[in-house]
Amino acid sequence: xxxxxFCNPPVILAAACIVGPREGEGPLQGFFDKVLDDMxxxxxxxxxxxxxxxxxxxxxALQKTSLKTxxxxxxxxxxxxxxxxAANFTARNLAIPFLGLYGACATMxxxxxxxxxxxxxxxxxxxxxxxxxxxxxxxxQFRFPTEQGVQKPLSAQQTVTGAGxxxxxxxxxxPRITHATVGKVMDFGTGDASDMGAAMAPAAAATLxxxxxxxxxxxxxxDLIVTGDLGLYGRELVIKLLEQREIKLLxxxxxxxxxxxxRDTYAGGSGCACSAVVTCGYILNRINQGEIKNFLxxxxxxxxxxxxxxxxxxxxxxxxxxxxxxx
Amino acid sequence: xxxxxFCNPPVILAAACIVGPREGEGPLQGFFDKVLDDMxxxxxxxxxxxxxxxxxxxxxALQKTSLKTxxxxxxxxxxxxxxxxAANFTARNLAIPFLGLYGACATMxxxxxxxxxxxxxxxxxxxxxxxxxxxxxxxxQFRFPTEQGVQKPLSAQQTVTGAGxxxxxxxxxxPRITHATVGKVMDFGTGDASDMGAAMAPAAAATLxxxxxxxxxxxxxxDLIVTGDLGLYGRELVIKLLEQREIKLLxxxxxxxxxxxxRDTYAGGSGCACSAVVTCGYILNRINQGEIKNFLxxxxxxxxxxxxxxxxxxxxxxxxxxxxxxx
Numbered sequence: 001x002x003x004x005x006f007c008n009p010p011v012i013l014a015a016a017c018i019v020g021p022r023e024g025e026g027p028l029q030g031f032f033d034k035v036l037d038d039m040x041x042x043x044x045x046x047x048x049x050x051x052x053x054x055x056x057x058x059x060x061a062l063q064k065t066s067l068k069t070x071x072x073x074x075x076x077x078x079x080x081x082x083x084x085x086a087a088n089f090t091a092r093n094l095a096i097p098f099l100g101l102y103g104a105c106a107t108m109x110x111x112x113x114x115x116x117x118x119x120x121x122x123x124x125x126x127x128x129x130x131x132x133x134x135x136x137x138x139x140x141q142f143r144f145p146t147e148q149g150v151q152k153p154l155s156a157q158q159t160v161t162g163a164g165x166x167x168x169x170x171x172x173x174x175p176r177i178t179h180a181t182v183g184k185v186m187d188f189g190t191g192d193a194s195d196m197g198a199a200m201a202p203a204a205a206a207t208l209x210x211x212x213x214x215x216x217x218x219x220x221x222x223d224l225i226v227t228g229d230l231g232l233y234g235r236e237l238v239i240k241l242l243e244q245r246e247i248k249l250l251x252x253x254x255x256x257x258x259x260x261x262x263r264d265t266y267a268g269g270s271g272c273a274c275s276a277v278v279t280c281g282y283i284l285n286r287i288n289q290g291e292i293k294n295f296l297x298x299x300x301x302x303x304x305x306x307x308x309x310x311x312x313x314x315x316x317x318x319x320x321x322x323x324x325x326x327x
Numbered sequence: 328x329x330x331x332x333f334c335n336p337p338v339i340l341a342a343a344c345i346v347g348p349r350e351g352e353g354p355l356q357g358f359f360d361k362v363l364d365d366m367x368x369x370x371x372x373x374x375x376x377x378x379x380x381x382x383x384x385x386x387x388a389l390q391k392t393s394l395k396t397x398x399x400x401x402x403x404x405x406x407x408x409x410x411x412x413a414a415n416f417t418a419r420n421l422a423i424p425f426l427g428l429y430g431a432c433a434t435m436x437x438x439x440x441x442x443x444x445x446x447x448x449x450x451x452x453x454x455x456x457x458x459x460x461x462x463x464x465x466x467x468q469f470r471f472p473t474e475q476g477v478q479k480p481l482s483a484q485q486t487v488t489g490a491g492x493x494x495x496x497x498x499x500x501x502p503r504i505t506h507a508t509v510g511k512v513m514d515f516g517t518g519d520a521s522d523m524g525a526a527m528a529p530a531a532a533a534t535l536x537x538x539x540x541x542x543x544x545x546x547x548x549x550d551l552i553v554t555g556d557l558g559l560y561g562r563e564l565v566i567k568l569l570e571q572r573e574i575k576l577l578x579x580x581x582x583x584x585x586x587x588x589x590r591d592t593y594a595g596g597s598g599c600a601c602s603a604v605v606t607c608g609y610i611l612n613r614i615n616q617g618e619i620k621n622f623l624x625x626x627x628x629x630x631x632x633x634x635x636x637x638x639x640x641x642x643x644x645x646x647x648x649x650x651x652x653x654x
Contacts (some may be wrong), residue, residue: 001400002424004450021459030582045638058375065647073328074509075333082409083632084429085640090513092630097329097509099437100645102411110426121448182401182424301417305410311372313412316419318427 002181002207005320009176011327013037013126013167014064015280018057020161021136023269023277026261029090030183031163031281033060039136039161046136047081051161052131054079055090055164061280062128065167072096072167073124078107079132079272080159082141086132098129104227105200106183107131107165108276109299113180115168116322125170125183132163133271142304143193156197157231157257157270164276166284175287175295179323181211187316191309196270196302197234197257200317204230204300205241207319208276212247213294215323219249221290226283227319228275228300229257231267275299287326329508329534330541330648336503337446340453340494342607345384346414347462348490350604352597353588356481357487358608360387366463366488373463374408375488381459382417384490387454388607392494397493399423400451403442405434406459406599407486409468413459423455423580432457432527432556435491435603436626439468442495443649452497455546459490460598469631470520478629482522482633484584484597491603493611502622504528506650508538514643518636522559523597524584525631527644531557532568533628534646538623539574542650546576550619553610554646555602555627556584602626604640614653623650 009218016033024035034056041049054077061068075094077087078101091098103110105184111129117122144150166176186203212218215259219225219242227238235255241248257268258280279297286292299322309315351362361383368376379406389396402421404414405428418425430437430602436507438456447453463473465486471477513530531554537544544568546552554565562582569576583605584595606624613619624647636642 025564047638049633078429081632082634083431083630085630085632085635086630088643089635089640091645092512092514096512098512098645099441102405103409104427117444117448117450121444121450123444123448132500134645143571146467166474184422185419185425187419200565221636303410303412303415305408305412305415307374307409308416309375313416316415318418318425 001211001214004180006116006178008120008122010116010168010176011172011174011176013169013172014061015166015270015284016057016060017164017277018162019277019279023160023162023260028151028260028282029113031249031285046134048279050132050137051086053087054086054095054130056164058090058094058128058130058165060169060252061165066245067126069094069096072126072128072276074099074118075128076101077130079100080138104301104303105272105274106299106301106318106320107272109297109322111320112177113182113320116177116180119168119170127168129168130163130165131272131276133159133273135161138271142306152266153194154266156231156266157196157268158265160260160269160273162277164280166280174327175284175324176327177322179206179215180323181321183207183319185318187314188287191314193304197231198237198265200230200300201234201301203317204319205238205296207321211321215229221253221294222252222294222296225253225296225297227255229270230300231257232257233267254271295325297322329537329568331507332457333443333505335446337443337495338501338503340499340501341388341542342493342611343387344491344604344607345380345385345586346488346604350487350489350587355587355609358612363557371455377461377464378413378416381413381457381490382420385421385455385492388494394421394453396421399453399455401426401445402455403428403438404457405429407465412442418557431628431630432597432599432645433603433626433628433645434599436649439649440509440647443504443507446495446497446499453505454495456495456602457490457492460486460600462486462488465598469519469633471484479593480521481593482560483593484523484595485592485630487596489599489600491605491607493607501654502611502651505652506542508534508648510534510646512642512643512645516641520631524558524594525564526629526642527557528561528564529628530644531625531646532565534625534648536572538648549579549621552580552623554625555580555581556597557582557627558584560594563607584609620653624649650654
């Protein structure tokens, strides 16, 4: 049993998201709170820009409620930069008791799981959860110096620039988190940092199967299932992996990485912000509009490290699922 | 209120720790489960050695109970390597649902906080918590290439090589975690990676004061208070900061970084493993022997990043406190 069913499902009181220029040109452009026209966002470095984006997003989520930073019991956040500096400096500036997370691109969903546990367990009234990524900070940290302009294969994904944040509460109006399925780290031996969808697909499929087994639900119980950032090819792998188990995923299965960009962006989006901004912007909006009643999100993370890759290790993946019901 | 009081205090069913050669020569040598005689531990790289140490420590903690990996509901772990690779690969090999943490050197205590929340909230029966660090992986990642042999100032600390792990349970015999105080990120503007005690002392002092305020306890309510890895000078700063608030810390206040090494090791130990092995080895042993009845541990972390330091940022700190009572 990897799934927790919440007795008093935590409410998503408010959500916010900010994205970069390219994300703002994509098909979901109408769903974001703010679209930046500059990757530096007035800062001297991309890392400082990412921190500013995360902090502003967290503050924006708070502003949508009547709450102040002093009302928030715990902040849970993480990002892709080494030592999660965007989250650390945001936590310093917000001065909320802070628990730092590293779940690679699944960090937002890891935060939703633990935030829900804190609320449902009676340990907190309000929890602020957030995650960020930035194309340029990720690119130079994980791949090549950005200025080098290395050509990419079609299986590559574009790290989403942006941040998402939610305010979770014990009471109030809004969508509710009913279940959380914590994933295991899965490793099918892929080692290509330009094909992260393949690295994460087995973990996403395993978490989805486990969620169905633990809850007795079938995938068609959900109006929409999304994975975090598998991209075009990773999404196809999940469909195939489930077919092997005689489960047919219908049109209700999508991937945030496929949804976010126009089709000229390799295999789609990736990064902590991919599932964060699509969930906080597009999906919660559609839930609040009554267009989606039952939603299952599976945050996916590729546990990529330049250090372990250079030492001959493969890239394992992880997926955490969260079920959300319209309020 | 940053403090959670557990209604059904989680039990520390078992603990394990493994340390490197230098830690094994220190004053606590009799309290560790295993002392390595080689920093590589039979592996080709220090990073692989650290992962092996963490995995073996987690398995050892499990072996001390009658539990198997399948019995464990969640694993919480982290370390200092970029993208917490020691924890990720350990989670892959143990195949336990995994939540990755980054709390710098406070990671073990962050894990104890969240592990206790999962148990006390009724979300898990058994949680495995662990953290590791390795002198050589930390040195080359955060400071200088190890082979360069850069001379260090006396305020520098030695990253502890080793790992600690505990099995937390809802029932059973053993010491119990009664309270947890989640810290805020504090920043007094220090920027010296060779004086981490100064970076963390304000956070440790703030968490201790907050814990006392929230629980109505005074520091002398505890037989022993330890901070995680402030070292000689950081410990003195905490004593001074509390004196300013007219609280006198007595002989019952120690620091894991001061306890672990012989006095020829700069200002003492640091790293995730510092508080982890001193707590899992020395302190839990003394609690189980009846020598300590009430214990308060404050895991401390310096949110150091080479990237943010090179971009002119200071080094903020954090401290998470956990109160443990003899079983």
